[in-house]
Each structure stands twice: as C-alpha cells, then as structure tokens.
Amino acid sequence: xxxxxxVYFAWVRERIGVGDEIVSLPDTVxxxxxxxxxxxxxxxxxxxxxxxxxxxxxxIDQEHVEHDEPLGSAREIALFPPMTGG
Amino acid sequence: MAAPSLSxxxxxxxxxxxxxxxxxxxxxxxxxxxTDIGAVVTFSGLCREEKGQLAALELEHYPGMxxxxxxxxxxxxxxxxxxxxxxxxxxxxRIDPGARIVLVIAASTHRQxxxxxxxxxxxxxxxxxxxxxxxxxxxxxxxxxxSAKDADDTARDRWTRG
Numbered sequence: 001x002x003x004x005x006x007v008y009f010a011w012v013r014e015r016i017g018v019g020d021e022i023v024s025l026p027d028t029v030x031x032x033x034x035x036x037x038x039x040x041x042x043x044x045x046x047x048x049x050x051x052x053x054x055x056x057x058x059x060i061d062q063e064h065v066e067h068d069e070p071l072g073s074a075r076e077i078a079l080f081p082p083m084t085g086g
Numbered sequence: 087m088a089a090p091s092l093s094x095x096x097x098x099x100x101x102x103x104x105x106x107x108x109x110x111x112x113x114x115x116x117x118x119x120x121t122d123i124g125a126v127v128t129f130s131g132l133c134r135e136e137k138g139q140l141a142a143l144e145l146e147h148y149p150g151m152x153x154x155x156x157x158x159x160x161x162x163x164x165x166x167x168x169x170x171x172x173x174x175x176x177x178x179x180r181i182d183p184g185a186r187i188v189l190v191i192a193a194s195t196h197r198q199x200x201x202x203x204x205x206x207x208x209x210x211x212x213x214x215x216x217x218x219x220x221x222x223x224x225x226x227x228x229x230x231x232x233s234a235k236d237a238d239d240t241a242r243d244r245w246t247r248g
C-alpha cells in the first residue's frame with residue numbers, strides 16, 4: 001500500500017463529491033487505468049464520475065499522461081474531463 | 087573581427103489570474119526596448135453570450151498545472167516558430183458576457199511566424215491547458231459544463247500532420 005493525493009476537477013469533482021483526497025493504493029494498482037478501475041470500486045459516486053473512463057484525462061504530478069502510464073512514485077494524480085479553456 | 091550581435095533571449099510570460107488584463111500594456115511589455123521584433127499578433131478570447139441566456143461563465147482550473155502547461159506550450163511555440171517572445175494570460179473564476187477570458191501574443195521577425203505561433207498556442211491551450219467552463223444561465227440555473235469540441239482536437243492535430 002502507498003498513499004497518494006488525488007485531485008479532481010469539473011464534473012469529475014462534482015460527481016465524486018470532493019476536490020481532493022489522500023488514498024491508499026493497493027500494490028495491484030500500477031497504471032493510471034488500474035487507478036480508475038480501483039476507484040470505481042469505491043462507491044456509486046466514483047462509478048458515476050468515471051463511468052466513461054476513456055474520456056477521463058489523467059495527470060501525474062501535473063503532467064498529462066496516457067492511461068497505460070505507470071504511476072511510479074507519483075505524489076499527486078489528477079483526474080478530470082477533457083479541457084474546455086481558451 | 088567583431089562579435090556577432092546577439093538578439094535578446096526570447097521572453098515567455100504566462101499568467102493565470104482572476105483579474106482582467108490590459109491587452110495594450112501586455113503588447114508594450116513584450117516589445118518595449120527591443121528593435122528586433124517586426125510582427126506582433128494578438129488573440130483575445132471573449133465570453134460569448136449565446137441566445138441571450140448566459141449570465142456568466144465559471145472557469146475552473148488546476149492551479150500550478152495550468153501555468154506549467156501553458157508555459158510548456160509557449161516554449162514549444164517559441165522554439166518551433168523562432169518567436170522573439172510569447173505572452174499568454176488566462177483568467178479563472180466568474181466571467182461575464184463580453185469580458186476577456188484569454189490573451190495570446192506572439193512576436194517574431196516576420197508576420198507568418200507570429201500568426202502561426204499565436205494560432206499554435208491557442209490550439210494547444212484549448213485542448214491541453216487544464217481549464218473547464220461551466221455555464222450559468224440568467225434564470226439562475228446552471229446549464230452545466232461545456233463539452234469539449236472535436237473541432238478543437240482537429241485544429242490542434244493540424245500541427246502534427248505530415
């Protein structure tokens with residue numbers, strides 16, 4: 001087990017119900033995809049937020065990554081919808 | 087033999103802020119004191135009111151990453167288009183219809199690089215800078231989060247084709 005800080009934005013944040021949290025990850029969670037699958041087991045709010053997991057964007061320590069990226073020694077992992085700034 | 091004259095290093099300015107900005111002052115800041123800039127292109131993004139229903143946009147961002155990502159994009163543009171400087175300012179929080187949201191300025195020796203640089207920065211900023219827009223309507227309801235557009239991905243992808 002290891003602890004990471006998770007941060008959520010926009011409708012991912014609203015559906016999960018918190019903006020950030022510290023979560024203990026089992027050793028079986030290796031990639032960003034594993035993390036999303038793990039979070040979906042944490043309850044209905046997470047399932048609703050991460051239902052369409054292919055549209056969920058992931059950033060590790062504030063850099064964009066693909067879902068197959070290993071989390072490594074990430075301190076902060078962010079999950080959010082496609083961006084709509086500008 | 088005289089040493090070749092060196093141009094000042096390219097300047098990159100990135101700010102993410104709640105406050106409005108002064109476009110003319112930002113152009114001035116980018117170009118003042120330099121004589122090697124021949125072209126300055128600015129892009130301003132404004133909050134557009136659709137069908138008279140929008141009360142305001144609420145812009146959420148990822149503090150830290152928003153600045154870092156825009157800086158990465160601007161530095162890439164400086165390298166790719168040989169810009170003398172780039173400025174990008176993006177606001178967050180509540181933005182009323184007609185108000186400024188984003189400013190991009192690209193400065194270069196000749197106009198084409200400045201046009202391309204500003205366009206490149208905006209195309210990547212829209213698809214990779216962590217900002218999200220939520221619409222609030224005049225009847226007090228929130229219509230919800232704005233959806234990302236495929237057209238924005240297409241606009242970005244033209245820079246990687248061929």
